[in-house]
Amino acid sequence: MYNDLSRDGDTRVFRGICLPSMKGGYYVVHAVATKRLEPSKPLGDITFKKNVINEADGKKRKRSYDPCPGSTPSDVDGFRMNLQAATPRALWLRYNKPARVQAADTSSAADEVQPQVQAPSAPAPESFNVPALALVDLVKSHGHLTGEEFLVCLQDTYTEADISEIERLTRLQSNSPLWIRYRQGMVTASIARACLTRTKNLDKEPRPHNLRGVVNLVLHASTFKSAAMKEGMQKESEAKKAYVLMLQEKGHSAAIEDCGLAICKELPILGASPDGVVKFSCECCKQTVRLLEVKCPQQTKNSFRDADMRLPKPVYETQMNVIMGILHISKCDFFVYRSKEETVTVTTEFDAESFNDYVNSMRYLFSEVPVPSPEK
Missing domain, CATH: 3.90.320.10 (Lambda Exonuclease; Chain A)
Structure with missing residues (x-):
């Protein structure tokens, strides 16, 4: 990530995301390869662009680290099975994202959106009726x-x-x-x-x-x-x-x-x-x-x-x-x-x-x- 702060491109935001390895705010990289702390500015004023720092294999691995990896459907299923094993009477509260509607119907549609409470259904290969504690x-x-x-x-x-x-x-x-x-x-x-x-x-x-x-x-x-x-x-x-x-x-x-x-x-x-x-x-x-x-x-x-x-x-x-x-x-x-x-x-x-x-x-x-x- 970087932000163009000058027309010639010599000054750019070095880091635009927050990683555990960062000790402070984002830095500015100059042509002479020195760094200084950039004064704070509203997030909305920063334009983020994709950089090419992660293209080379085996280089700059720290910059490609994702501190918040996304969960997969198998992760969710595994969590649900472990939760149900520990608390067999647990219920899932699932919120369905409302579909987009036209502006004229926005108020009425929003009133109709309600979270749905569902008891966990018995999966095909494995039942959640755990007979005894591990x-x-x-x-x-x-x-x-x-x-x-x-x-x-x-x-x-x-x-x-x-x-x-x-x-x-x-x-x-x-x-x-x-x-x-x-x-x-x-x-x-x-x-x-x-x-x-x-x-x-x-x-x-x-x-x-x-x-x-x-x-x-x-x-x-x-x-x-x-x-x-x-x-x-x-x-x-x-x-x-x-x-x-x-x-x-x-x-x-x-x-x-x-x-x-x-x-x-x-x-x-x-x-x-x-x-x-x-x-x-x-x-x-x-x-x-x-x-x-x-x-x-x-x-x-x-x-x-x-x-x-x-x-x-x-x-x-x-x-x-x-x-x-x-x-x-x-x-x-x-x-x-x-x-x-x-x-x-x-x-x-x-x-x-x-x-x-x-x-x-x-x-x-x-x-x-x-x-x-x-x-x-």
């Missing part, structure tokens, strides 16, 4: 309890019906604000190996234990996604189609059901969001159910710890075993997809002993430190 919300009202008492409280709070409804409401997974909220404070399968390793090392360290790393994990504080992770997420749908096609070529008939956040009834601090549950309908495998775990790495070998690519990495083994334990499924197909021509499938069996050891370790962890609130 784990981190329960902490606020039960923060006085010990870790073990809090675990008992969770078991009493989350009924089978609640767990089933939460899974249904969160099937959009990362695109669902409810999914994001319910995961906070929960040890999900994706971080199971890291939490298990940290817990195993607690007894080797002097008290008080430094659990900051675990706290950040269970709060899912980091939302960083690398380029490889984003590519994998984009290819997941393509990979699932390739998996079903592979089954059909082997003479099987099956369908993949999407899943939301599955919560462990025995220990509700444990959760998992499966890539899918495979249900077979062919005569040879009728009534068979398998878990599906999809990985789309940049190199297929990156998902395995052996050269023959038959042993998934330990972090994936723990992840799959935890999900099978929560869903009570005995087998999981580990499907690694690079392209239609490059896929690897490994079927793993549920290890009950390892799962029980994991559950006991997480119970011990939460008896050591109560679930923290994300606001702290």
Whole structure:
């Protein structure tokens, strides 16, 4: 932005908008590249024009910063879902901007414009009838309890019906604000190996234990996604189609059901969001159910710890075993997809002993430190 203050253009307003980086008013730039504070003048007397300072890539990034980014429809929908989750009886007050009318009808039309009060309608993919508070919300009202008492409280709070409804409401997974909220404070399968390793090392360290790393994990504080992770997420749908096609070529008939956040009834601090549950309908495998775990790495070998690519990495083994334990499924197909021509499938069996050891370790962890609130 600049303002022409002279005919030759040597003196111009250097900054015509208010940014957090500004210490005072706008400045004047002279031909000798010096700056001085311009005397105040009415805003209406300043003529703003678009400058070309932001054209060069990677230069003068501070000037292109927008202190007040506009909200998108998805932002509004996400805010409404979070608000409704916290206050189910909330109402929306929506004001419809009046349409332009002719001057003769302005007074009468203005009198007819009234704000409309609307109760939030039930969305198609997700209902707002939230069955139970999220784990981190329960902490606020039960923060006085010990870790073990809090675990008992969770078991009493989350009924089978609640767990089933939460899974249904969160099937959009990362695109669902409810999914994001319910995961906070929960040890999900994706971080199971890291939490298990940290817990195993607690007894080797002097008290008080430094659990900051675990706290950040269970709060899912980091939302960083690398380029490889984003590519994998984009290819997941393509990979699932390739998996079903592979089954059909082997003479099987099956369908993949999407899943939301599955919560462990025995220990509700444990959760998992499966890539899918495979249900077979062919005569040879009728009534068979398998878990599906999809990985789309940049190199297929990156998902395995052996050269023959038959042993998934330990972090994936723990992840799959935890999900099978929560869903009570005995087998999981580990499907690694690079392209239609490059896929690897490994079927793993549920290890009950390892799962029980994991559950006991997480119970011990939460008896050591109560679930923290994300606001702290």
